[in-house]
Amino acid sequence: MGRSRRPVRLRLTGRRALDRAEQLLADRRAAEAAALMVKTYLRHEHPQTAAAHEDLIDAVGWYVQAVDANPAAVPEPLAWARWAYAAAHQLHADGPDPDTLQVGVDALTHALLRAGLREDALVVRREGIQVAAARGETAGARQRHVWLASEMLAAGRCADAADEGLAAIEPIFDTGPDTSADDTSAAIGIYMALESCHRHDAATALAARLGRHPAVLAAVALLAFEADSGHLLSTLPPSFQAHTEQHYAGEPCARPDCPAVHDGALGARFYAALLSGHDPATAAPDVALIRVASRFVLFPGADERRTADAAAWAGYAHRATPAVPDNSTEHITAATRLALVVANRQDYAQAGIDACRSALAALTGRATIAEVVAVRMWLARRLHRAGCCDDALTEAAAALTAYREVNTDRDVTGVTYYLDASAMFDGCHRHDGLDALGHDSSFDGPYFNSQHKVVAGWFVAFEESLLAMLDHTRTFHASVTCTHERCAKHLAAAADIPHQRAMRHIMALYEQHRLDEAVAAVRAHLADHDPTTSPPSKGLAQVALCHLTNAVEHFPDERDDTVLPWGRYARHAADALDPDRSTGWTALISMFVQAATLYGAHTEAIAAAAEASEHCIDRGAPPAAISAQLEHAAALHAAGHCTEAREHATAAWHDALEHLDPADPEQRLTGLLAGTDLMHLFGDCHQHEQAVAVMTRVAITYGAHHTTTEIDAGTEEREQRWQRANRGFIHRSDRHRAAYHATDPCLSEHEHLRVDVALALQGIPAHTDTIPYLVAALQDTP
Secondary structure, eight states: OOBOOOOHHHHHHHHHHHHHHHHHHHTTOHHHHHHHHHHHTGGGOOTTTOOBOHHHHHHHHHHHHHTTTOTTSSSOHHHHHHHHHHHHHHHHHHSOOHHHHHHHHHHHHHHHHHTTOHHHHHHHHHHHHHHHHHTTOHHHHHHHHHHHHHHHHHTTOHHHHHHHHHHHHGGGGGOOTTOOHHHHHHHHHHHHHHHHTTOHHHHHHHHHHHHHSHHHHHHHHHHHTOTTTTTTTTSOOHHHHHHHHHHSTTSOOOOTTOTTTSTTHHHHHHHHHHHTTSOTTTOOOOHHHHHHHHHHHHSGGGGGOSSSOHHHHHHHHHHHGGGSTTOOHHHHHHHHHHHHHHHHHTTOHHHHHHHHHHHHHHHTTTSOHHHHHHHHHHHHHHHHHTTOHHHHHHHHHHHHHHHHHHSOTTSHHHHHHHHHHHHHHHHTTOTTHHHHTTOOOOOOHHHHHTOGGGHHHHHHHHHHHHHHHHHHHHHHOTTOOOOOTTHHHHHHHHHHHHHHHHHHHHHHHHHTTOHHHHHHHHHHHHHTSOTTTOOOOHHHHHHHHHHHHIIIIIOTTSOOTTHHHHHHHHHHHHHHHOTTOOHHHHHHHHHHHHHHHHTTOHHHHHHHHHHHHHHHHHHTOHHHHHHHHHHHHHHHHHTTOHHHHHHHHHHHHHHHHHHOOTTSHHHHHHHHHHHHHHHHHHHHTTOHHHHHHHHHHHHHHHSGGGOOSOOOTTHHHHHHHHHHHHHHHHHHHHHHHHHHSTTOOOOOTTTTHHHHHHHHHHTSOTTSOOHHHHHHHHHOOO
């Protein structure tokens, strides 16, 4: 195979094609690059007959790279790679040509790996390392050496991979400030490989050496907060996790911080090792060390590391940041936030206070008033949380005064500050303290209504301020008896916030039709409280009401012993919190009556229903009074007081006929329910003639003469009530007959209508004409 000498024109055309292929690959247009190499070179030659030529070797190199050495590609990459390897060696023998030799060696390595011939590939890879070194390409030789280690790792030769990897990056420690980011990434890759093979001590030793190399530490610092690198430096990448699972599945690691056992443990250990060669108490201010220390303390696992103390390194970052000349006040503020995160995590109040005082000293005269005020409020909150009441209130008041000098106290920040300061004063029972200092409430109705985009933020700030007040009062002023008009009100509102937040979450689940999750959330929240000892709370009563609703409407056949206790709690809370007995009180009592009836607490159900009925009658609202009377009748009916139940239901029915307007959709539905309810009460006790008479009157009064084709906005909600009520009538009838009339003989010719009419009604939309359905059912008599 001799050296080919092509015409000058073809050589120039081919060279341009090679340059074009290189550009296409750089632009990630691999398919076009492969097609160009085939068209320009490979389709004119065959790997068994082609003469050695450097352009053709280059073309094979670009082609193999473009098709990623896919064995299924046409022409076959491996065959051409073998040719390129042999041809490169021939040209190199004729006259030293290490660049062309590198192309042939790398192409064959790539093709052998893709063909699954890993051992052959490893041999050729070693040759590639030697060629790169002979060319003086130190970085290229090191990169290929790292690839060799990775390929050995993939082959399961873990010990060899570790040796080769460490040997590959050893030259890094001999370089000065010119160490590249690629070298650092390679070193981190070797570290990950050691971890994946459970060589944790070797990995820690490597990281410690990396941390002592200034250039490497600076490169890691640049990677530390990059979006694409955060995961790389926190957990084992998927390929390394797969390696551990494949080769060490039967060898569990005894190390408690093994990344294969504890996800997320890797980051804290890696950064702790990087810092192990430095002392946070004596280290000089250094940008790279500050960044690495900052990244380390952000890991929750940093608190568990024994080789590096998170609080000490947070303190170093906070102390050293102001000493770096180019650092801005934002850097100082960020370092302070970091110190506070660690103080919170370790529940070390004094550390947070010290960090805020130090930040104030560093920012004063250097930062804007707004920046200083922000840190002063942090300090006030910390002092207040630690029980240093006088100092906290002094700092909070000073912060409010300073903020007013530079901005309006009605903006988001100003309102938040006022809420925080107000909560601090209220938490210490100094309810008029801010007013005495000239700080009035920042709330302005028209202004707030125009700021709808940030109302949610204000609401959260308000809730958080109340929670802080409650916690402080309980912790430091529990023995104080305060008679201020708003104290008890605010404390009760604060105690209710967790329940209100739970309720908002539960309602969102209901609205998204995620019933199982909503039911689970209700039960989980109530499980943390005792219905017999919990004080009246609006939010907790609402969650309890959801519990009753779930039991009655969704799980009537299941028995839950917590339903009645929470029902009693909800009823007593409604009495205590709603003395005027609004519509919400009536709805809650109605659900309690249904739940108590379902669970056999008939005496309680009848008493509650009677109380609600009397209240609604006294209020003089016919629809509500009719519904309450029917609820009372249903409770009596469930207890077996059949005659008394019919009397109450008949009275409600007569009131409906007298007071309800069939042309009004809401009143029409109330009349339909009243008549249908009375029909069932008669039918359940085998008084079917009366039942038929009532139902006939229902059809005449609320039927076709008042039907409208227009469906208003409330139709869907009324439809749901209508359907639920009819389903409830059927279940109630079955239970009542089984309990009280199981052995009663029935001689009425209308006995068969009991289920037929109920099922017919259940399928009729409440806003449509009921007469055809009712007449068809009523006339179908034996």
